[in-house]
Amino acid sequence: MSMRVTFLGTGGAVPTTERNPSSVLVNREGDRLLFDVGEGTQRQMMRFGTGFTISDVFLTHLHGDHVLGLPGLVQTMDFNDRDRALSVYTPAGTEEEIDALIHAADTRPSFPVHVYGVGPDEAAVRRDDYEVRTFRTDHDTNAVGYALVEDERKGRFDREKAEELGVPVGPKFSQLHEGDPVELDDGTVVEPDQVVGDPRPGRRVVYTGDTRPSDRVAEAAEGADLLVHDATFADDRADRAGDTGHSTARQAGEIANRAGAERLALTHISSRYAGDVSDHLAEAREAFDGETFLPDDGLTREIPYPDE
Template identity: 40%
Template sequence: MELYFLGTGAGMPSKRRNVTSIVLNLLAERGTCWMFDCGEGTQHQALKSPVKIGKLEKLFITHLHGDHIYGLPGALTSRSYQGGDTPLSMYGPKGLRAFVETSLLVSDAHLAYPLEIVELEEEGLVWEDDAFRVTAMRLEHRVECWGYRIEEKDMPGKLLTDKLRELGLPSGPLYGRLKSGQDVTLPDGTVVRSADVIGPPIAGRTVVILGDTRYCDGARELARGADVLVHEATFAQNRQELALAYDHSTSVDAARVAGEAGAGTLILTHISSRYQEEEADVLLHEAQELHADTHLAHDHFSYTIARKPAGAL
């Protein structure tokens, strides 16, 4: 599981930062990737990266400001040309369907795959299968805006094969039964309990990706106990009044959310174009004073979310 940042700027692109788009690489887990927001030029950014638009399985939109959605028509059509023929699901605020369908209609675009668009109405569960769960909550921004919490479910521990060999069990079908949770009775009447030969469970990982927001309860609730929190940091702390006026966050706001939520790694993104090159370091240093485990994302920055040791739930 890896986060890859295609665009990390705010409002409008700059020479150093394109507008917002983040990819959650799940190739190892499910052979696909998920995208969060798709600002103008996202498909061009993908061409300079390992990201394959054809591998997109889900696309989550936080809100309908242009710097988060103007790349959608190009990315959706390019997915067809890059071999994407499997269904694609999109999630986002009311109005997303009208934007996408109108863009495709007036440009006479034809997709080679089924497209499902889900407009969010209530906070809570967005999607779930046997391996992942996605929930969403409203944030505080000038327009309806959502944050997403992606939770990988815990996995069963590994089969303790050394212990099985000590008990005299040859490898084969019995191993599979024990791995699936079934107890096994040996020819001599000995009962081997599955629970005794399975190691501790492997904890799932939790990633929280927020849209544009001022400091708010929704952000804190979504981020509670997350392994990684991606939070906007449009301004430095000396621009707090400007941040409040436009319903954005400062680097200190982001660090406060991470600390109060007990989140692990904090990654700052959505950086105003006023902070170029070394000037952006002030955002990082301000956040690190409150939350030491903080990174400042830049375009094509990647971060691998490592698994916790077995049993560390």
């Protein structure tokens, strides 16, 4: 089952000619989940070919570089004759502001838009085999991060072992893989644990939005296949990062290292570093041994299963 992450906007509060404000799209086998909607996100979606069939929008906080693209995106969806409802999740207590933003400039979409407030440590969305959980972040406003967490998968079916035990090829294979014992013609009962391995982990993608380094983030990102972390500044402006509720690239690396993450994406890069992000990468890599990258707008990464 595919999972692709497209970085639509990787810049900080001030956009540059190379970096749009914050937005990340996760396409999980056709479920398109959009995390933050900086201004111009709908153009980025056209530019990078993601399509507009978004099912859910997740906002980390109400600073403009994370939400000002929402009314334009809704209007673009309306012009494209969308009729499916859109769900928007925002930190609890900010629902009225987001509803007003969506309907700014007398916008009245022809499709339902539902705005839901979410607090930290709850499941914003629960689907058949994954959920999107919230966690508290450390920013100078009402803010949450989001973790897309897949359920465990079935263990691998050992066909060779099943045949050795006399299970005929056919429906009984499926029964065993589904966890049901089967009875053979001679009365022998074969149990699932005889031919099915241990459950296999799903994937975890964690998006922080804006945050200082935080124990809560490290906990939420434990074992993450991809951690997308605020890295607004390099070490040269570490004091500025703390004062404004952001992280340095090195601090993001330290959180990824604590969490035992597999991959770290550095985002929300300040316009001060336009054209040169080499210090960000070097400093993060000194703190984190896993894969570290600083995506350009439009980069898409496939996220494999941990056991692949």
